[in-house]
Amino acid sequence: MGAVTGTGIDQTGNDTTSDTDASDGRQTRRLVVAIAVAAVLVATIGLLVGRLGPRTSEPWSGTVLGSPVTLPDVTLTDTSGQPFNLRDDSAGTTTILMFGYTSCPDVCPINLASLGSALEQLGPNRSSSIRVVFVSVDPGRDQAAVVRDYLDQFDQDFIGLTGSAADLRAAQEGVGVDRAELGATGEDGFYEVGHASAMYAFNPDGRARIAYPFGTRQADWTRDLPRLLDGEQPA
Amino acid sequence: MTDERVTEDDGPVGGSDDRSGEATESGGPWSRVVVVIAALVVVGAVAAAVLGRADPGAPPAISVTDARAGERVGTTLAVYLTLSNEGGPDTLVAAGSPDAARVQAHGTDEVGMMRASSELDVPAGADVRLEPGGTHLMLEGVGRSLAVGDTVPIELEFDRSGSVTVDAQVVPLESLVEDRPG
Incomplete structure (x- = not known):
């Protein structure tokens, strides 16, 4: 009996101790479960807010400009011979502007093809709201018909412009890009033209907050263009 | 004492x-x-x-891989390739193609300004990559219409290795930047 009592006391003591341990363990488990549930809830809410709310934190494929660029008030000539004022005739439309020349082997065709295939992928409803303006900085070779034929190989809706050396200079300075340089003429009369390779995305208000460098892929465009069309702006 | x-x-x-x-x-x-x-x-x-x-005496061992060209849209065409040299130094001194009036190596700097270079060094043990937006071989006066899947023969003339011919695959233009990071 004594031993039993003793054992009982011991057991009671042990039980008490283990009871405390168990309740501590249970509390800890409850705490862990509560934390886990809270974490899941927070994550879920966060995801929902991220999905449904403004996606301002989502990164842009293009390069966000430190200060916005405004379309310059410069009038060039389009491929049908009509005057085209960069500022006035782009107002109200999302406009992708780039400089180039039709004899360009590397940068221009890749830029135009990637953008063109992205627009194709977006479908006519959305792509018809985006205007692509290609300014040839090589008026010596790029007559209206040459530019038209060239652009038609990418998209017949692409607008081709060129102008006098002075107007082209004003256009490039207005957008804030390096002025194109004509290279040395080779034995066969060919010369190359160094020019800015980035494409500027102007909003309907005529201001660009993002530029797309050479190397922008079709997938980059299809990610950013709908956001630009929806009026989303970089923070 | x-x-x-x-x-x-x-x-x-x-x-x-x-x-x-x-x-x-x-x-x-x-x-x-x-x-x-x-x-x-x-x-x-x-x-x-x-x-x-770079042992100047060691013979160069140049292999050309990944030769590709964008679809032709104007009269010029860029060819990109990788020159791998497992031997001594060499220099690309000329290039040509039966499909072009002229082939020249061109470099493009960060702001997209193209620079013509008559020669292209291929140092010992180096991989020289000609890539979109960077150095490329420019084919001028391309007479033949070239579609995706066609090949353009390119003859490369090296100072020490002599002539090496490679077929550049014509690929969609937009695919040339697809494998770029970012």
């Missing part, structure tokens, strides 16, 4: 013993480590110099 000697002897001997003991315990291993490291550095430097030196 004897005392003095003993004292002197004991002193220096004891001192030197202590010092050598200290040296063995602390300075000794360190100086050995330093010597070993120094030796390794010297050996490594010599080995690197010997192995890595």
Whole structure:
């Protein structure tokens, strides 16, 4: 009996101790479960807010400009011979502007093809709201018909412009890009033209907050263009 | 004298013993480590110099891979490829193609300004990549209509390796930037 009592006391003591341990363990488990549930809830809410709310934190494929660029008030000539004022005739439309020349082997065709295939992928409803303006900085070779034929190989809706050396200079300075340089003429009369390779995305208000460098892929465009069309702006 | 000697002897001997003991315990291993490291550095430097030196006498071993061209849209066409040289240094001095009036190496700098270069160095052990937006071979006066899947033969003339011919695959223009990061 004594031993039993003793054992009982011991057991009671042990039980008490283990009871405390168990309740501590249970509390800890409850705490862990509560934390886990809270974490899941927070994550879920966060995801929902991220999905449904403004996606301002989502990164842009293009390069966000430190200060916005405004379309310059410069009038060039389009491929049908009509005057085209960069500022006035782009107002109200999302406009992708780039400089180039039709004899360009590397940068221009890749830029135009990637953008063109992205627009194709977006479908006519959305792509018809985006205007692509290609300014040839090589008026010596790029007559209206040459530019038209060239652009038609990418998209017949692409607008081709060129102008006098002075107007082209004003256009490039207005957008804030390096002025194109004509290279040395080779034995066969060919010369190359160094020019800015980035494409500027102007909003309907005529201001660009993002530029797309050479190397922008079709997938980059299809990610950013709908956001630009929806009026989303970089923070 | 004897005392003095003993004292002197004991002193220096004891001192030197202590010092050598200290040296063995602390300075000794360190100086050995330093010597070993120094030796390794010297050996490594010599080995690197010997192995890595562009031996002007070694024959170049150039292979050309990943040759591709965008679809033709104007009269010019860019060809991109990789020149791998597992031998001594060489230089690309000329290029040509039966499909073009002229082929020239062009470099494009960060702001997209193209620079013509008459020669292109292919250093010993180097991979020289001609990539979109960078250096490329520009084909002028491309007469033939080229579609995706066609090949454009490119003849490369090296200073030491002589002539190497490669077929560039015509690929969709937009695919040329697809594998770029970002």
